[in-house]
Amino acid sequence: MSDAPLRLVIFDVDGTLVDSQMDILAAMGQAFDRAELPVPARDEVLGIVGLSLPEAFERLAMGAPSALRLNMVEWYKDAYVALRAKVGAAQSSPFYPGAREMLDRLHAVPEILLGVATGKSRRGLDKLLEGHDMRHFFVTQQVADHHPSKPHPAMILAALSETGVAPDEAVMVGDTVFDMEMAQAAGVRSVAVSWGYHPAERLSQANALIEDFNDLPGVLNGFWGTEI
Template sequence: MSRSFKLLVFDWDGTLMDSEARIIACVKGAAVDLDLGVPNNESIRNIIGLGLTEAVTALFPGADDVLVSRVIDRYRHYFLDVDKTPSELFPGAMEILEQLQKQNYMMAVATGKGRQGLDKVLDETGLGWLFLTTRCADETLSKPDPQMLLQIMDELSVNGNETLMIGDTVYDMQMARNAGAYGLAVSYGVHEADRLMQHTPLGCLDDIWELTGWLASNRL
């Protein structure tokens, strides 16, 4: 059965922006500063998409609230002020978003990033004007809890049947299901296609250029 979507909600890291290397570098910098065991790349990749508190807790089991706060502070220090690891939009991301805006889709962002981090990259990329609203994990609950997606749908007066969550992690797909919305996975981010498909998205794209065609084929 084909569907027609009014609202497209995008994850940020790993979906619109290739920020994996920068996130890994910042997490490792924080761990070194605090004399913690430095997590390996795969462990860090697995927490991309979660809110910072949830990510730190997963990476450093047993960390108390004070240590979690210290790790987050050091991570933000690197991400916002120090680390210069290149973090670029995926090829085609800007062009696809502009095409979708011209097609009158409502668009939003639901991300595990904090507000400071999202505002920084929206300013750097110049994409902020394309999104009607955004939600960050430090303003609501972390994925896969549905709260941030439910808030976006409520603000824009759109129901779950009209909402498509587009993301590269199982947390995005779980959040969509938990919110009564639909999920569309992308395989070029941090979680592999086989893992994403276990969470029953409507499909899995290998390149963001495929999005407009996919939407056209799923339109009533």
């Protein structure tokens, strides 16, 4: 029996494990159209991915009345659900190359636990987990319904509490500044991915940057002195 400590790898979802940008952009466009406001540019929209929706609309529709922004949150959710229903979650939010294989590999290591920390709602995450048949991977699942928006550390702190893993044995893997700042605030290491929605040059506070999922085990080995 291994005497290695339990370790926790927490993944962001959109922009890290799966690419949901087409539905995100389309749903955001519908929400702004219904509000009769100019639709933000693509880079502006992708720049807020990872935030909870109220926070996202506060930034994207800064001058709009708060009541309208709350309506836009619901319009976005309705549009996103409708778009996803057309083809299913697995097709509308496909895995990035190597993501599924890396989840399989890490899940097979007894002392490594996997978690999720996402700006998605519980409903949205459930649909994605079901669509990709990956619910069994994640022993802790932190969603926007129950926490302040990233970069507040609440999601990671809850994941640590639920799993009993020490902060120095945990790693956050994400694609945005919000993920990196959340990890720093929670006192855990962070790994940034280069293929997501924030450009790599914005992710300098990460402890490591990877350009391929195959690079992740080596980074984790360096953090923990293990051989995954």
